[in-house]
Amino acid sequence: xxxxxxxxxxxxxxxxxxxxAMVHVLERLGHHVxxxxxxxxxxxxxxxxxxxxxxxTMLPRFVEQFRGAEAVVVPSTSCVTMMRDHYPSMxxxxxxxxxxxxxxxxxxxxxxxxxxxxxFLTKRLGLTDVGAxxxxxxxxxASCHGLRGLGLGDGPESLxxxxxxxxxxxLPDIERxxxxxxxxxxxxxxxxxxxxxxKVQGVLSTGAEVCAACDNSCLMxxxxxxxxxxxxxxxxxLAEILASEPEPNIAAEVRSGDVVAGDSEAVVWV
Amino acid sequence: MGLSTDGQALDPRTAPEFQTAAxxxxxxxxxxxxxxxxxxxxxxxxxxxxxxxPDWQELREAGGALREHTMKFLDAYLEQFEANCTRxxxxxxxxxxxxEAREIVVRLAKESIGDAPSEVIKIxxxxxxxxxxxxALQEAGITPYETDLAELIIQxxxxxxxxxVVPALHKNRAQIREIFQREMHLPHLGExxxxxxxxxxxxxxxxxxxxxxxxxxxxxxxAETGGVCIVESEGNGRMCLTLxxxxxxIAGIDKVVPRFADLEVLLQxxxxxxxxERMNPYNSIWTGVHPGDGPxxxxxxxxxxxxxxxxxxxxxxxxxxxxxxxACQNACPVYRQTGGHAYGSVYAxxxxxxxxxxxxxxxxxxxxxxxxxxxxxxxxxxxxxINIPEVLVHLRSRVVERKTAGLRVLTNAEALAMKxxxxxxxxxxxxxxxxxxxxxGQGVLARxxxxxxxxxxxxxxxxxxWTQVRDLHxxxxxxxxxxxxxxxxxxxxxxxAA
Amino acid sequence: xxxxxxxxxxxxxxxxxxxxxxxAKAASAWGLLPRAYHRDGDLQRTAMLERxxxxxxxxxxxxxxxxxxxxxGAIARxxxxxxxxxxxxxxxxxxxxxxxxxxxxxxxxxVSELDRVDAVVTRCTVAIAETGxxxxxxxxxxxxxxxxxxxxxxxxxxxxxxxxMTVPEAxxxxxxxxxxxxxxxxxxxxxxxxxxxxxxxxxxPRTLYVVLEAEAG
Ligand code: SF4
Numbered sequence: 001x002x003x004x005x006x007x008x009x010x011x012x013x014x015x016x017x018x019x020x021a022m023v024h025v026l027e028r029l030g031h032h033v034x035x036x037x038x039x040x041x042x043x044x045x046x047x048x049x050x051x052x053x054x055x056x057t058m059l060p061r062f063v064e065q066f067r068g069a070e071a072v073v074v075p076s077t078s079c080v081t082m083m084r085d086h087y088p089s090m091x092x093x094x095x096x097x098x099x100x101x102x103x104x105x106x107x108x109x110x111x112x113x114x115x116x117x118x119x120f121l122t123k124r125l126g127l128t129d130v131g132a133x134x135x136x137x138x139x140x141x142a143s144c145h146g147l148r149g150l151g152l153g154d155g156p157e158s159l160x161x162x163x164x165x166x167x168x169x170x171l172p173d174i175e176r177x178x179x180x181x182x183x184x185x186x187x188x189x190x191x192x193x194x195x196x197x198x199k200v201q202g203v204l205s206t207g208a209e210v211c212a213a214c215d216n217s218c219l220m221x222x223x224x225x226x227x228x229x230x231x232x233x234x235x236x237x238l239a240e241i242l243a244s245e246p247e248p249n250i251a252a253e254v255r256s257g258d259v260v261a262g263d264s265e266a267v268v269w270v
Numbered sequence: 271m272g273l274s275t276d277g278q279a280l281d282p283r284t285a286p287e288f289q290t291a292a293x294x295x296x297x298x299x300x301x302x303x304x305x306x307x308x309x310x311x312x313x314x315x316x317x318x319x320x321x322x323x324p325d326w327q328e329l330r331e332a333g334g335a336l337r338e339h340t341m342k343f344l345d346a347y348l349e350q351f352e353a354n355c356t357r358x359x360x361x362x363x364x365x366x367x368x369x370e371a372r373e374i375v376v377r378l379a380k381e382s383i384g385d386a387p388s389e390v391i392k393i394x395x396x397x398x399x400x401x402x403x404x405x406a407l408q409e410a411g412i413t414p415y416e417t418d419l420a421e422l423i424i425q426x427x428x429x430x431x432x433x434x435v436v437p438a439l440h441k442n443r444a445q446i447r448e449i450f451q452r453e454m455h456l457p458h459l460g461e462x463x464x465x466x467x468x469x470x471x472x473x474x475x476x477x478x479x480x481x482x483x484x485x486x487x488x489x490x491x492x493a494e495t496g497g498v499c500i501v502e503s504e505g506n507g508r509m510c511l512t513l514x515x516x517x518x519x520i521a522g523i524d525k526v527v528p529r530f531a532d533l534e535v536l537l538q539x540x541x542x543x544x545x546x547e548r549m550n551p552y553n554s555i556w557t558g559v560h561p562g563d564g565p566x567x568x569x570x571x572x573x574x575x576x577x578x579x580x581x582x583x584x585x586x587x588x589x590x591x592x593x594x595x596x597a598c599q600n601a602c603p604v605y606r607q608t609g610g611h612a613y614g615s616v617y618a619x620x621x622x623x624x625x626x627x628x629x630x631x632x633x634x635x636x637x638x639x640x641x642x643x644x645x646x647x648x649x650x651x652x653x654x655x656i657n658i659p660e661v662l663v664h665l666r667s668r669v670v671e672r673k674t675a676g677l678r679v680l681t682n683a684e685a686l687a688m689k690x691x692x693x694x695x696x697x698x699x700x701x702x703x704x705x706x707x708x709x710x711g712q713g714v715l716a717r718x719x720x721x722x723x724x725x726x727x728x729x730x731x732x733x734x735x736w737t738q739v740r741d742l743h744x745x746x747x748x749x750x751x752x753x754x755x756x757x758x759x760x761x762x763x764x765x766x767a768a
Numbered sequence: 769x770x771x772x773x774x775x776x777x778x779x780x781x782x783x784x785x786x787x788x789x790x791x792a793k794a795a796s797a798w799g800l801l802p803r804a805y806h807r808d809g810d811l812q813r814t815a816m817l818e819r820x821x822x823x824x825x826x827x828x829x830x831x832x833x834x835x836x837x838x839x840x841g842a843i844a845r846x847x848x849x850x851x852x853x854x855x856x857x858x859x860x861x862x863x864x865x866x867x868x869x870x871x872x873x874x875x876x877x878x879v880s881e882l883d884r885v886d887a888v889v890t891r892c893t894v895a896i897a898e899t900g901x902x903x904x905x906x907x908x909x910x911x912x913x914x915x916x917x918x919x920x921x922x923x924x925x926x927x928x929x930x931x932x933m934t935v936p937e938a939x940x941x942x943x944x945x946x947x948x949x950x951x952x953x954x955x956x957x958x959x960x961x962x963x964x965x966x967x968x969x970x971x972x973p974r975t976l977y978v979v980l981e982a983e984a985g
Pocket of ligand 1: 543591592593594595596597598599620621648651652653654655656
């Protein structure tokens with residue numbers, strides 16, 4: 001399949017390794033990956049902070065960049081939620097302005113092929129095992145937009161469970177917000193920290209080495225505290241775990257499925 | 271001791287911004303423990319009884335549609351309610367705002383009291399809290415007795431409600447006992463919740479049997495019959511509705527429902543959402559005056575107080591669908607940390623964050639639409655499907671509109687930053703340039719940690735909130751798009767060489 | 769003043785919605801509202817009664833069944849069990865209470881007099897199994913609202929055929945008596961205002977007995 005990546009502004013700038021991992025997994029699965037060069041941002045930060053007119057101006061660019069895509073894959077639950085929840089009404093406003101004739105139809109045609117990364121694997125491709133190997137204790141943070149915005153359900157965790165060597169532990173209160181919330185983390189920094197404190201407690205209680213998620217914005221926030229407190233616990237986007245593979249000399253063993261977790265190191269593909 | 275309301279009414283016009291109020295509450299360990307405990311318990315109870323109903327989503331759907339329908343035909347239903355209530359012997363009054371509502375209730379109460387001692391008994395009602403009725407009654411020389419246990423705790427403790435269903439959830443049993451010991455003169459009062467409830471029973475019983483005037487709110491007004499419905503647990507409501515000679519009910523105009531049969535939906539979703547019960551102990555429904563049963567005089571005050579402003583905002587009006595179940599408060603991770611007082615209004619939590627700024631002039635509550643991480647937990651539990659995050663975002667845009675009108679944008683750091691970012695995202699070239707600049711600019715801020723990775727532990731200005739408790743990974747040397755382009759180039763190169 | 773307020777509020781409502789609403793249009797729109805929730809219960813009679821009893825117990829209500837001693841016997845057992853001595857009976861109640869107990873007819877008693885009886889015995893209009901709810905109305909045999917409120921013990925007779933499964937079924941049964949004073953009672957009065965601990969019994973009757981009356985024959 002021809003897969004177009006919408007990397008999103010913050011992943012492009014702050015988390016290029018996630019994009020690289022995503023490309024790696026998709027190509028390993030035999031898909032042809034494209035990256036429309038003129039893409040920038042989905043408009044979420046502006047929209048959710050109250051600058052909706054500014055957000056509006058970003059939609060035409062998105063449509064132009066991804067027109068005719070077979071599938072658009074995005075490594076961010078919150079950006080996809082933004083697009084699904086607000087692009088239709090934003091397109092209507094643009095169309096009504098008279099400057100963008102036909103944009104409603106274009107957005108309606110485009111949205112059904114836009115997928116969050118894990119959703120693309122589980123729902124569009126129907127996969128759970130993508131051939132990854134990651135012999136570590138991992139806990140998964142569901143992220144509000146993944147859980148409630150996109151209704152990902154068990155999808156991401158089903159992908160993780162299929163990873164060879166992984167020791168997956170459920171995060172307590174998995175449905176509770178970590179306190180990021182975009183500009184909320186800055187505008188209400190103190191309440192955001194209080195929420196984060198509870199989330200970090202949860203992560204630490206699992207004894208995981210890695211806290212994974214389908215959204216680097218939550219992870220940046222959680223990682224910020226895990227690092228500040230020198231917990232030694234890392235965060236990784238789900239794509240990075242799915243991109244991990246055994247070293248070539250033991251790859252055969254792993255493929256035959258008899259490697260015990262912790263026996264050997266995985267190559268984290270980034 | 272954290273934030274004490276000290277008997278000061280929660281008034282958005284004078285309350286500090288949410289951020290400021292929250293800051294002091296966050297240091298109140300006791301309060302935070304009480305709020306965490308209470309909201310966790312109700313949430314779990316709710317989840318259990320909601321899970322029992324296979325048709326829960328259909329009920330929510332029906333509830334939401336019903337409320338939307340009611341608002342669409344609100345004027346017709348209000349008139350119908352008025353006509354039917356009047357026919358059944360009730361007297362209907364209208365109030366444009368809080369002052370008018372207070373004035374009507376005080377006048378009616380005085381008329382009813384006559385030469386008797388100046389007292390009224392009251393059922394818990396957020397509407398009367400909204401308009402500061404108790405203070406008005408006291409000013410007029412009338413003593414109001416709150417009869418709901420939680421409201422009694424609040425009243426005797428000179429405190430303010432922090433939740434719309436369980437107003438005293440921020441107090442634990444030891445704190446309540448202290449209040450009762452002091453105010454009821456019971457030095458030897460026991461400390462179990464049962465002891466405390468028994469004390470409230472004997473304190474109030476004499477008042478129920480004696481005071482001939484009651485003031486209540488309402489959960490629903492039935493247009494079809496002119497009936498009023500009140501939902502409660504303790505029986506204090508029934509006492510106030512049944513025993514006095516005069517009953518004065520005050521209700522927002524949003525409380526109307528079209529037909530009696532509509533209660534079959536609302537009385538299923540409300541109790542399960544509010545207290546996690548399949549049905550709360552008592553629902554009372556009465557229509558006007560019934561000879562030989564209940565009050566001889568029955569008044570209803572229909573109050574606007576900003577509700578028509580909410581109705582006029584196409585994107586905000588679903589706020590009026592609210593049936594005050596409090597489920598959004600219990601589910602809210604922000605409320606969980608701060609409790610209710612930080613919202614500076616009797617309506618706290620997610621519903622407060624959308625209702626208060628709309629009932630008030632926006633400038634009095636501009637921080638409230640931002641008191642949310644937009645996690646969507648409130649929308650998920652709302653029994654009438656109010657899309658609270660959506661309304662919050664809409665209200666944020668109204669705040670921004672006000673703040674950036676004309677040249678004001680130039681004096682507002684946030685607005686300037688957002689406008690600049692907006693222009694970056696409109697051009698890939700400018701966006702790339704900004705990525706480069708940011709990488710250069712972080713130079714002085716980024717420091718290597720033990721593993722040799724670069725982290726930022728301090729940021730200036732608006733972003734300083736981030737680094738108070740969190741580090742920030744330094745920007746990587748290469749953006750994704752740079753990596754992609756390099757890769758494409760080398761691919762082409764390799765392809766060309768082959 | 770008030771007439772002005774009335775006009776002003778209604779005008780504001782109309783302005784906010786962009787026009788006046790008509791009741792006739794409201795009625796037809798009401799008919800089209802989505803109502804995909806369950807109207808009727810899906811349990812057999814016995815299972816439904818079991819559900820009812822289970823819900824009542826869950827709310828700390830007591831349940832008595834009629835045996836050979838019949839309805840009167842069951843009522844007597846309930847009254848003895850809670851130690852009632854003076855028993856209030858509403859006008860029109862068709863069953864007696866035990867000879868040994870003092871029977872007080874509710875002939876417009878004053879509240880202070882109501883406060884001096886121990887228990888009240890009534891029937892009910894309909895009961896809801898799913899929620900463990902009794903629906904009382906101001907009709908003969910059920911009395912006025914104060915009569916089931918002030919006494920500390922309430923014994924309520926429920927005919928099995930008056931038990932329905934769902935809340936909508938109950939509302940169907942109430943369709944012709946919508947303007948009577950109506951009280952839904954689900955268990956004894958309760959509060960969870962203190963640390964979310966459910967405490968049985970605050971101002972309403974602290975003890976609730978349900979006497980299930982089997983179908984004749
Ligand atoms: S907004 Fe919804 S959940 Fe919140 S109190 Fe109102 S009805 Fe309940």
